Amino acid sequence: MNSLDPSTLVIRRMTVEDIPAVHEIDTLSFSLPWPERSFRFEMTENPVSRGWVAEQAGQIIAMLILWLAADEAHIATIATHPNYRRQGLGEKILLVALGVARQEGARRAFLEVRAGNLAAQAMYHKYGFAVTGRRPRYYRDNAEDAILMALDELDRIGGSMNAEETLAMIAKEVSVCEKCVLHRSRKLSVPGEGPAHAEIMCIGEGPGFHENEQGRPFVGAAGNFLTELLAQAGMKREEVWIGNVVKCRPPGNRDPLPEELTACNEYLERQIAAIDPKIIITLGRFSMSKYMPGAKISAVHGQMRRIGDRFVIAMFHPAAALHQASLKPVIMKDFAQLPGLLEQANSALKHSAPVLADEKAQDDPKQLSMF
Numbered sequence: 001m002n003s004l005d006p007s008t009l010v011i012r013r014m015t016v017e018d019i020p021a022v023h024e025i026d027t028l029s030f031s032l033p034w035p036e037r038s039f040r041f042e043m044t045e046n047p048v049s050r051g052w053v054a055e056q057a058g059q060i061i062a063m064l065i066l067w068l069a070a071d072e073a074h075i076a077t078i079a080t081h082p083n084y085r086r087q088g089l090g091e092k093i094l095l096v097a098l099g100v101a102r103q104e105g106a107r108r109a110f111l112e113v114r115a116g117n118l119a120a121q122a123m124y125h126k127y128g129f130a131v132t133g134r135r136p137r138y139y140r141d142n143a144e145d146a147i148l149m150a151l152d153e154l155d156r157i158g159g160s161m162n163a164e165e166t167l168a169m170i171a172k173e174v175s176v177c178e179k180c181v182l183h184r185s186r187k188l189s190v191p192g193e194g195p196a197h198a199e200i201m202c203i204g205e206g207p208g209f210h211e212n213e214q215g216r217p218f219v220g221a222a223g224n225f226l227t228e229l230l231a232q233a234g235m236k237r238e239e240v241w242i243g244n245v246v247k248c249r250p251p252g253n254r255d256p257l258p259e260e261l262t263a264c265n266e267y268l269e270r271q272i273a274a275i276d277p278k279i280i281i282t283l284g285r286f287s288m289s290k291y292m293p294g295a296k297i298s299a300v301h302g303q304m305r306r307i308g309d310r311f312v313i314a315m316f317h318p319a320a321a322l323h324q325a326s327l328k329p330v331i332m333k334d335f336a337q338l339p340g341l342l343e344q345a346n347s348a349l350k351h352s353a354p355v356l357a358d359e360k361a362q363d364d365p366k367q368l369s370m371f
């Protein structure tokens with residue numbers, strides 16, 4: 001029996017290289033293990049498949065595969081290495097995987113479990129899964145029944161990890177992430193920093209030279225200017241959460257590529273879900289495009305839009321204002337309006353029930369005239 005060390009535990013997406021270790025855990029755990037080629041199929045060919053592993057000190061110690069179709073997540077397999085059982089690892093990997101599935105649009109989750117595996121059933125119960133049926137003699141090895149369980153409101157899951165823990169886990173995953181080529185040139189990844197319950201998140205582009213050296217966001221000249229702009233709006237830098245759309249430095253500070261933005265987006269989505277800010281301030285084009293696709297920063301800067309139950313304010317990037325003197329008064333004026341916008345956002349949120357994100361409503365220009 002080996003113990004879990006939360007400070008080196010990483011839960012991350014499964015890659016093809018993980019397959020031998022994953023297959024070994026599967027073989028140690030089940031009397032009907034999948035052949036290795038099934039894992040290979042899941043990782044390379046099945047578009048609805050999402051694989052996860054838990055890794056500690058370079059060793060894969062748990063795995064999970066789920067299938068995501070429309071708004072349903074189906075747990076295909078989940079197992080912990082025998083040496084690491086009964087330490088809550090299955091719950092951790094389940095919560096991370098379901099949390100991301102939720103961010104990808106899943107609203108419900110399903111699974112089958114052996115009728116005799118009461119410990120697993122108890123764990124699923126704890127997270128709100130209910131028994132919905134039974135498949136007689138489902139398991140071929142001993143003709144055991146499968147219990148079918150479903151979680152109808154995926155939104156309710158995740159209660160066991162608080163925002164601090166979730167953010168710390170994401171930072172650890174980012175530090176060893178190899179999902180895009182930017183990992184090759186990074187010195188330190190820059191997951192972002194700030195209070196786990198910040199009301200405001202500032203989202204920039206990506207680490208530059210100094211950020212890559214220090215592993216912290218906005219610590220160079222643009223960062224000093226951002227700190228100043230926040231102060232001018234009556235806010236301390238420490239009160240807001242600050243991060244980027246990509247967590248590793250693009251070589252020579254080039255623009256992040258679409259595939260890098262896509263690869264890294266999962267981390268940002270999970271950070272936003274954990275922090276649950278009222279307001280997101282986008283700094284520059286790349287984070288703006290996430291919320292206002294097709295918008296021109298020169299047209300929308302300084303404006304606030306409601307997106308679901310949050311507000312998004314697009315700002316010029318502080319670095320752009322440092323490079324282009326004419327932008328400096330503009331960005332200063334936009335930030336000076338922040339206190340007023342915050343007040344508007346707060347009272348709008350107080351006076352309305354949570355609004356479901358509605359793509360059409362977001363694009364409706366009438367939304368802008370609310371302010």
Ligand code: URA
Pocket residue numbers: 190204205206207208211216217218219220222223243244319
């Ligand atoms: N510019 C950014 O977009 N992000 C940083 O973290 C620093 C500079």
Ligand code: SF4
Pocket residue numbers: 174177178179180181182183189246247248260263264
């Ligand atoms: Fe991973 Fe993001 Fe770094 Fe790419 S930029 S390696 S996706 S953390």
